[in-house]
Amino acid sequence: MQHIFNVSDITEYIQEILENDQILRDVWIQGEVTNFVRSSNGHIYFSLRDERSQIKCVLFRRDAIRQLFLPKNGDAVVVHGAVRVYEPNGVYQLYADLIHPIGEGLLRQRFQALYTKLEREGLFDPSRKRPLPPRPRYIGVITSPVGAVWHDIQTILRRRYPLAHLLLAPALVQGEDAPATIIAALEALHRDGRAELIVLARGGGSLEDLWCFNDEQLVRALFASRIPIVSAIGHETDYTLCDFVADLRAPTPSAAAEQITPDIRDLQQAVWGYAQRASQATELLLAHQRALIRSFSARLDHASPRRVIDDGRIRLDDIVGRMNSILATQLQRARMHLTSLERELTLLHPRHPLERGYSIIVDPTTRRWLHSAGELSDPQAVHVIFADGHAEGTIRPVSKAQGGHNG
Known part of the structure; x- marks a missing residue:
């Protein structure tokens, strides 16, 4: 009985044949580009045709970004790739990786071969690229x-x-x-x-x-x-x-x-901006330094010996003024006391009773004041002192009375 295959089996079988074919897995095909379309994800789809046939082609994004030349409809090109089956549709197509315009095909092949060699050696590694000096x-x-x-x-x-x-x-x-x-x-x-x-x-x-x-x-x-x-x-x-x-x-x-x-006009603008910022920073710094100087000056003035001396002079003047006031008060009090003493001495002076009519009897022999009749002898020579003069006399007879005064 004849074996019956399903579609997938036949497609896989054809795919295996194509992949194992030495020519079809590394082939260059030339033709005219038609139906050129770039998808939203970066893949490129087109067909190659000649006067009798055409073949569908796909150039995936990973290969498209490496191309030095991308064709448009009507261009004659040479395309490198592998022929395989697209299983969902059961059609064969060229999976391209290189595209060159016709006429430059050989040079492009040499270019690509040398590019691949040097790239593998790391000559094109982006990490080795150096930054340029800015100015x-x-x-x-x-x-x-x-x-x-x-x-x-x-x-x-x-x-x-x-x-x-x-x-x-x-x-x-x-x-x-x-x-x-x-x-x-x-x-x-x-x-x-x-x-x-x-x-x-x-x-x-x-x-x-x-x-x-x-x-x-x-x-x-x-x-x-x-x-x-x-x-x-x-x-x-x-x-x-x-x-x-x-x-x-x-x-x-x-x-x-x-x-x-750089553009020198941009540099000039930048320098102007730096100058403005430097000027503002300088002004702020100067203002800060001036404030510090004023603060230090105030502290120095406060701690200055001249200030201490001036304060001492003020305190001394204040003490002298207070002392003068105290001395004046004490002197006034002393004067008043002396005046009071003077009045008391005046009142206590022996002349004061004499001026009121009294007299002083003195024993001329002993020069003692006689204060009572009991001190008199009979007769008694006396010296009598009055306010306006004195006299000599004799007192007789002497009469001594109890609790009384005799003259």
């Missing part, structure tokens, strides 16, 4: 001294960043002898030692015109450079191996001149 003073330029590129770079930098000094290292930029002259120019800039970065520049051209920049020895020389390299070769859509090994790839030489230097 270079000396810039080495490797290019033809007679081309428009050298003139354009000078013109742009003269306008954009006149502080930079250009060091021209002349070289051929086309032909078989070009790689050797470029390597020699690179070595000359290293010996000079002033360049902070090097620009390798050339105008646009065909793949053949730019082929010298895919030279393996030149690429390795750029990789070994101690100075950062900027590649500015061709137009924006032109790529060479020098672009991949350089620390920076500029789409054109003119763009390189703008990318490697």
Whole structure:
């Protein structure tokens, strides 16, 4: 009885045949591009056709981003890939990984082979790319001294960043002898030692015109450079191996001149801003220092010997004033006391009773005052003192009465 296969079995069988075919798993196919579509996720779908047939093709995003050339409908191209079956639809198609325009197919193959070799060695590793100096003073330029590129770079930098000094290292930029002259120019800039970065520049051209920049020895020389390299070769859509090994790839030489230097007007604006900020900071610092000086001056004035002396003088004046006031008060009191004593002495003075009519009787012999009749003898010689004079006399008879006075 004949064996019956289901669709999946047959599809898998055909897939196995195609995958094991030495030609179909590594094939180059040429034809005209038609039905070109780019999906939202980055995959590219198109067909290749000739006068009799067509084949569907797919270029996945991971491969599409590595292409140096992407076709459009009507382009004649050579496509590399593997023919396999797309099982859900049961159709065979070309799973592409490289696309070249017809006429450049052989060079593109050589380019891709060398690219793959150098990439595996790590020459294109993004992690090894060095940052460029932000404000270079000396810039080495490797290019033809007679081309428009050298003139354009000078013109742009003269306008954009006149502080930079250009060091021209002349070289051929086309032909078989070009790689050797470029390597020699690179070595000359290293010996000079002033360049902070090097620009390798050339105008646009065909793949053949730019082929010298895919030279393996030149690429390795750029990789070994101690100075950062900027590649500015061709137009924006032109790529060479020098672009991949350089620390920076500029789409054109003119763009390189703008990318490697700041605009002096931006620097002037930044300097002005820094000056303003410095001025404001200085004013704030001066104000702070003035406040500190005033504080220290006040503290010094407070602790100054002159201030202590002045305060002492004030306190001394205050003490002297208080002492003078106390002395004046005490002197006044003393004067009043003396006046009182003077009055008392005046009242107690013997003359005071005499002025009121009394007299003093003195024993002329003993010169004693006689205070009572009992002190008199009979007869008694006396000396009598009056307020306005004195007299001598004799008292007789003497009469002594109890509790009374005799004269």
